[in-house]
Amino acid sequence: MFNMLKNEEKNLVLDISADEIFAHIENMCAHGPRYVGSEADSKAIEYFKKKLNEYGAEVIEEEFEAPAFEERKSLLKITSPIEMEIPCKAVFFTTPTPSEGVSGELIFVGSGSKEEFEKTNVEGKIVVVENSPESPKGALGLEISLAASKGAEAYVLAHFASPPYVLMTETGFFDRSKRFVEMEPKEIPAVIIGSLHWKKLYSLMEKDTVKGTLLVDAIREKRKTKNVRGIILGKKHPEKRILLVAHRDTVSCPGASDNTSGNAIILELARIFSKYRPDTTIEIVSFGAGEVLGCVGSWTYMEKHKDELKNVIGAINLDAVGFGGHLRIVTEGSWIDAGPIKTDTKINRLLEEAAKDLNYVVKHTVCMLGLSDATPFLVNDVPAAWLWKYDDPYWHTDLDIPENIDPNSLKITAEIVGLAAKRLSEK
Ligand SMILES: [Zn+2]
Structure with a gap:
């Protein structure tokens, strides 16, 4: 197994823990639906920050106002x-x-x-x-x-x-x-x-x-929420950055898959990359408002960091990867009045190769409701990808709960993203 992997790649992948990822999901879902700016979301932010601090990442919070519904x-x-x-x-x-x-x-x-x-x-x-x-x-x-x-x-x-x-x-x-x-x-x-x-x-x-x-x-009102960033400096090219991103808010349910799964995986990768520091900087971002409200969190991030985007060599968005069949690379997205916009072929290829070298199968799909939080990156010419499991029986229902999650499938996704991000940092 893992014949295609270099030793340091093997170590990194073998260290990724399904238990750690699942513990993040349980902790972040423990307080019910994470409506934008809600008490449950504040608790999830505290947990996310605590873990980033534990891993030795630099933690930055960026507050902004977003439309909220509860x-x-x-x-x-x-x-x-x-x-x-x-x-x-x-x-x-x-x-x-x-x-x-x-x-x-x-x-x-x-x-x-x-x-x-x-x-x-x-x-x-x-x-x-x-x-x-x-x-x-x-x-x-x-x-x-x-x-x-x-x-x-x-x-x-x-x-x-x-x-x-x-x-x-x-x-x-x-x-x-x-x-x-x-x-x-x-x-x-x-x-x-x-x-x-x-x-x-x-x-x-x-x-x-x-x-x-x-x-x-x-x-229905405007509320304050936060983008939470965790930064792990690269060994060789700290000025260059790879972003691993996920929206944190949920739709009238605990959102174990949509999108605690994305947050849990990037949090575990923060732990991994703090231990196995890659060549470029890794930045983990949990967006405070993403789901179905116009990706306000990622657009806010874009506006705030416009001048730094030239240093971002790639962004990988994880949105709703908890349940369903195969992991999907979303190759393009469309809107009623725009698109299709394609995601980055180079990152998609790295994700595919990583999956293949790990003996996993990933498939492709397109989305008719846009490109989730990959959109603002692509519109601003930052190479970006989105991973998704669309055939999710519990999407936006009261059954989107930790009990229905298979921790091993999350570990698989984390391995694929971790390996692809490491390889991207060495390009
Ligand atoms: Zn989502």
């Missing part, structure tokens, strides 16, 4: 013809309801297309739209906006699985000024329900007029 409770109460409570999840970043909720008749609008809205009178009603596995929805902003423009009072997405995964009110635009739509005549609250409850609700709606009240108790 769901407290959402519920769809059916009031007629029978009484029934349907648990639901708020669409991420949706407007909350007044405390008494929003009441009205529920109306089914199929997949929620323009044509279906043309055929149905939704004025003053709560629309129910189906999310099918054949054409799963991504960013919901434009769809909710369409319902609002037709006079709907609220939007319920019936998801094809239980528990439902949480989608967001973003639009999927690259242009950051268009990531959220202004809804006319007003913003309407939006939630997601799972398939088990949808079945019951649908059979009721087939027979009768169904009325209900939707409650969304959530906070």
Whole structure:
């Protein structure tokens, strides 16, 4: 085994610990969902810093303000013809309801297309739209906006699985000024329900007029958060830097995979590279706001460090690598109004070669919702890659918890990234 590896590469790889990585995941997930600027996130930051200090890395915190969303409770109460409570999840970043909720008749609008809205009178009603596995929805902003423009009072997405995964009110635009739509005549609250409850609700709606009240108790505000950096100086070329990055915030769940997995792996690599110092500087960055809010953390980093970017020889972003099948190298990403933008072929090749030399299989994929936190780097001509496991059954659900993580698969990803980063430092 490891015949293709030099001795120092072998030592580095063999030292990577699945237990260490899993301990990071358990510790960072221990306080619940890490909404931007939340108490749970502060605790995760403390843990991250403590570990970096232990490893002897220089720790730098950079505070900034970011849009934050925090769901407290959402519920769809059916009031007629029978009484029934349907648990639901708020669409991420949706407007909350007044405390008494929003009441009205529920109306089914199929997949929620323009044509279906043309055929149905939704004025003053709560629309129910189906999310099918054949054409799963991504960013919901434009769809909710369409319902609002037709006079709907609220939007319920019936998801094809239980528990439902949480989608967001973003639009999927690259242009950051268009990531959220202004809804006319007003913003309407939006939630997601799972398939088990949808079945019951649908059979009721087939027979009768169904009325209900939707409650969304959530906070939407600007909050302070931090990018946390850990710096391990290179032996030969300390001025040159390789960045290993991951967003830290989560979407209404502990986010063991999305994206505690990324944070745990770069933290373990901080330990490894402190011990086996590579030629160039390694910088670990945990971004304070990344998930579905326009990658605010990584864009803030870019703006702050614009003058230093020429020294960054590569950035590897890890986002949601906890569950699913093969590890994927994302080769390109697209947006509604931009792309495809390609990730860096040289780093991708290094990752692939590292995987091959370690006897692992990695596959390729493309993403239709952009390039996560690799985007700001690529836009600023910094070579960057993104590793992802997209076939993740628990993505953005309450089951994205440490218990569902296989520590060994995280170790594999850490080995691949660690080896590729070491080789990149020697180029
Ligand atoms: Zn993510």
